[in-house]
Amino acid sequence: MDFYSTRGSGPVSGARAIIDGLAKDGGLYVPSSFPKITPEELRDLSYKQYYERAAFVITKFLDEFTEDEMADYAELAYFKFDNLDPAPLVKVDDNMYILELWHGPTCAFKDVALTLLPHLLSGSKKKENVDKKTLILVATSGDTGKAALEGFKDVENTEIVCLYPSEGVSEMQKLQMVTTGGKNTHVIGINGNFDDAQRAVKEIFSSKEINELFNKHGYELSSANSINFGRLVPQIVYYISAYVDLYTNNEINYNDPVNFVVPSGNFGNILAAYYAKQMGINIKNLIVASNKNNVLTEFFETGRYDANRKFYKTISPSMDILVSSNLERLIYEVEDRNPEAVKKLMESLKEFGTYSIDMKTLEKKLPEFYAYSTTEEETKEVIENVFDEYGYLLDPHTAVAVSAYMNYMNEFFDDIPTVIVSTASPYKFPVDVLKAVEPEAKVEEDPFKAIKKLDNISAMDAPKSIKELKELPINHTTVVDKENIKEAVIKAVLGDK
Ligand SMILES: *Cc1c(COP(=O)(O)O)cnc(C)c1O
Numbered sequence: 294m295d296f297y298s299t300r301g302s303g304p305v306s307g308a309r310a311i312i313d314g315l316a317k318d319g320g321l322y323v324p325s326s327f328p329k330i331t332p333e334e335l336r337d338l339s340y341k342q343y344y345e346r347a348a349f350v351i352t353k354f355l356d357e358f359t360e361d362e363m364a365d366y367a368e369l370a371y372f373k374f375d376n377l378d379p380a381p382l383v384k385v386d387d388n389m390y391i392l393e394l395w396h397g398p399t400c401a402f403k404d405v406a407l408t409l410l411p412h413l414l415s416g417s418k419k420k421e422n423v424d425k426k427t428l429i430l431v432a433t434s435g436d437t438g439k440a441a442l443e444g445f446k447d448v449e450n451t452e453i454v455c456l457y458p459s460e461g462v463s464e465m466q467k468l469q470m471v472t473t474g475g476k477n478t479h480v481i482g483i484n485g486n487f488d489d490a491q492r493a494v495k496e497i498f499s500s501k502e503i504n505e506l507f508n509k510h511g512y513e514l515s516s517a518n519s520i521n522f523g524r525l526v527p528q529i530v531y532y533i534s535a536y537v538d539l540y541t542n543n544e545i546n547y548n549d550p551v552n553f554v555v556p557s558g559n560f561g562n563i564l565a566a567y568y569a570k571q572m573g574i575n576i577k578n579l580i581v582a583s584n585k586n587n588v589l590t591e592f593f594e595t596g597r598y599d600a601n602r603k604f605y606k607t608i609s610p611s612m613d614i615l616v617s618s619n620l621e622r623l624i625y626e627v628e629d630r631n632p633e634a635v636k637k638l639m640e641s642l643k644e645f646g647t648y649s650i651d652m653k654t655l656e657k658k659l660p661e662f663y664a665y666s667t668t669e670e671e672t673k674e675v676i677e678n679v680f681d682e683y684g685y686l687l688d689p690h691t692a693v694a695v696s697a698y699m700n701y702m703n704e705f706f707d708d709i710p711t712v713i714v715s716t717a718s719p720y721k722f723p724v725d726v727l728k729a730v731e732p733e734a735k736v737e738e739d740p741f742k743a744i745k746k747l748d749n750i751s752a753m754d755a756p757k758s759i760k761e762l763k764e765l766p767i768n769h770t771t772v773v774d775k776e777n778i779k780e781a782v783i784k785a786v787l788g789d790k
Contacts, residue, residue, distance in 0.1 A: 294356050295325040296522065299625040300639070301632035307355040308417035311410075311523035312427075314516030315498045319639075320632070321621050322522045327571035328353035330533070332548070335574075338533070339541045343378055344368045346537065347409075347530045353572070354526050355413070357420050366412035373398050373408050375756065380405065380531040382538045382712070385683050389698070390544070390712045391691070392535050399469060400718035400756050401611070402562065403440035406519075406527040410441075411448050413523045414515065428512040428786060429453040430497060432490035434558060435462040435611040436717065438480070439469040441517040446475035452512070454479040454782050456490040459772045462610050464740050465721050465759065472765035479785040480769035483778060486604055488616050491559075493778040494518070503779065510787055519561025520618050528565035529572070535712050536574050545710055550577035552711040554701070556694040557581050557589055558612035560619035562714065567623065570661070577709050580663045582697035584609045587666035589617060594664065596652040598642065607669055608725040609689040611717070616642070624650070627658045665697035672696060676719075676729035686730070686751045689722050691715040720755045723747055 295304035300320030305313070310322035330353070338346050344367035348360045355363070371379045376396040383391045397404025414427060429451060431441045438455040445453040457470060459482030470480050483490055497503050498514060507514060519525055532553065539545045553576060555563035563581055570576040583589050585605040592598045600615040607613055621639060627650060628634035641648040667675075675692040679685055687695060694713050701707065719726045723743035728736060730750070737743045741763050748755045773781045 294328070294354055296322040297325060297632075299323055299621050299632060299635045301636070306357060306421070307522070308357055308420040311413055311417045311521060312421060312423060312513065312515060314514070314518075314521040315495065317499075319495070319499050320635070321520050321618070323622055323625055324354050324522075327568065329573045331573075335537065336547070338537045343380060343530075343534055344371050346534050347371075347527060350530045350533055351526050358416060362416065366409060366416065370408035370412060374404070380534055382535050383685075384544070385679075385685055388708060388710045390535075390539070390710065391685070391715045392531065392712050393715050394531060395688075395715065395718040395721075397440070398443050398758060399436065399439040400721050400759060401436035401440060402714070402716040403436045404443075405531060406524045407437070407440040407444040407517060409527045410517060410521070410523050411444050411451070415448070417523075423513065425508075425513040426450045426452065426511050428507055428514050429517050430494050430514060430782065431455050431517040432487065432494045433457045433462075433470075434487040434614055435466040437518060439466065439473070442470065442473045442475070442478050442480070445517070446473065446478055448477070452477045452479070452786050453517070454481065454785055456481050456483055456493065456778065456782075458482075458486045458490060459484055461486050461606060461613060463722050465723070465762065466610070468762045471767050471769045472762060473768060478769075480771070481778070481781050481785060482772035483775050484772065485775035487614055488600075488604070489775045490778070491518070491616065491618065493775065497779060497782060500779075503783070506783065507786070512786070518618070519559055525561055525565055525568070525619075528562060529568050532566045532569035532576070533572070533574055536569075536576075539710060539712075548575055550575045550709050552576070552578045552580060552707065552709050553714060554580040554582055554694045554698045554711060555714045556609065556612060556690040556716050557583060558614040558617065560589065560617040560623070562716070564619045564622055576661070578661050578663055578707070580665065580697050580701050582694040583664065583666040584612050584672065584693050585666065585668055586613055586615060588615050589620075590664040590666040592620070592664070593655070593662050596650045596655050597647065598649070599647040600642065601646040607689075608672060608722065609693050611690055612693065623659070627654065663701055665700045667693045667696040673725070673729040673732075675699070676726060677732065680730045680751075684752060686719040686726065686747065686753050688715070688717040688719040689725055690717050718756060718759070719753070720744055720747065720759045
């Protein structure tokens with residue numbers, strides 16, 4: 294299948310789109326059309342394991358790979374999960390399900406794509422006869438960084454540089470990153486927020502000078518952020534797999550509608566749900582859940598995207614984002630795949646921090662989208678209430694999604710089965726989760742003590758990869774101002790060469 298940039302360049306192969314990450318014109322690669330899944334094919338998925346479902350769905354887009362090749366990759370990737378099924382669906386109440394996507398090595402949903410991406414990338418390099426080394430640049434709001442570091446650690450012919458907001462991630466997230474081992478990993482803290490990190494990455498990608506410098510040293514740049522289609526496509530799989538699980542378990546009849554609620558930041562995860570719908574899965578509504586950083590909520594309510602607003606640090610830090618990159622792929626669909634229209638809006642975003650789409654158009658093109666934002670207080674209350682009522686421990690990001698679902702239900706009394714996408718293990722945010730479920734207790738600021746307490750009161754065990762962080766040495770200590778990111782990246786990879 295061919296891929297085009299949202300800003301007009303292309304076509305390129307899927308393999309090339311993955312190798313490049315971001316298109317050279319600054320746009321994001323999108324498939325030339327959405328492959329369909331037939332009713333028979335969907336039924337057949339019932340009898341397949343997750344990695345086989347992944348191979349089936351992914352090769353619909355990346356048809357230069359055979360289904361067998363992809364199944365090998367997916368089997369290797371999902372072998373790293375602590376659960377036989379990397380995306381189990383848990384029923385918590387009538388019509389309410391939780392899709393647990395955090396059983397991977399770093400305990401966040403990013404693992405589902407980032408355990409597979411190194412295989413997709415090395416396979417793509419073979420298909421395209423690329424023998425250059427790959428330099429992966431990644432900006433993280435907390436979870437992508439560690440998942441990418443683990444995925445690419447000690448992968449041959451690859452270096453990875455991870456940029457994270459030094460004061461903008463949870464203590465566990467930071468510890469996960471700075472304790473990373475491996476000979477090819479570089480972790481740089483920045484005095485700034487995620488948007489600063491993401492902007493720097495995009496600038497490096499579009500800088501001819503820096504690209505030439507790295508090329509001279511045998512590197513080609515690529516991205517592990519969800520701007521890379523190779524990140525997005527494994528995410529489409531779990532929406533389809535969850536749908537298949539629902540009817541395989543007789544929770545719905547074949548071809549009944551379902552809703553998904555997705556805690557959103559950079560908009561990659563929920564975009565994958567929208568892509569699943571375009572492939573023919575009967576998804577009714579998509580509910581965009583945001584924390585106090587409500588730029589997406591406002592966009593879906595008014596058509597105005599406005600990044601000129603106060604940035605809040607919240608207890609769901611992986612969603613503390615004002616510039617949601619993947620929205621560009623959705624806008625491309627709203628604009629009937631007209632790259633000139635997308636370019637105009639993105640230039641406005643770059644220059645003025647804002648753009649608008651006519652509300653009538655938006656309602657007509659995207660009737661399935663609903664959006665809600667949640668305060669910090671509400672997030673904590675939801676964690677407490679869900680634990681009291683169902684004995685189920687939510688992480689703060691998933692709690693934002695449950696809160697959005699409650700708001701949606703109060704408004705529409707919808708009786709369609711709804712899947713809440715759970716994006717992180719509560720043990721990644723132990724202090725805030727403990728404070729929420731035991732508001733009366735003495736505040737515990739030591740995350741490892743908080744983990745012990747949570748382990749005692751909940752039925753969910755603390756993951757080993759989190760508990761053992763306490764014993765690991767700190768390997769990465771660099772922190773730079775945002776003006777110096779480019780120099781720091783060059784120095785990390787090339788040293789004084
Ligand atoms: C990355 C992340 C999100 C946001 O996902 P997007 O694809 O960026 O919208 C939500 N929750 C957690 C725990 C995350 O790590």
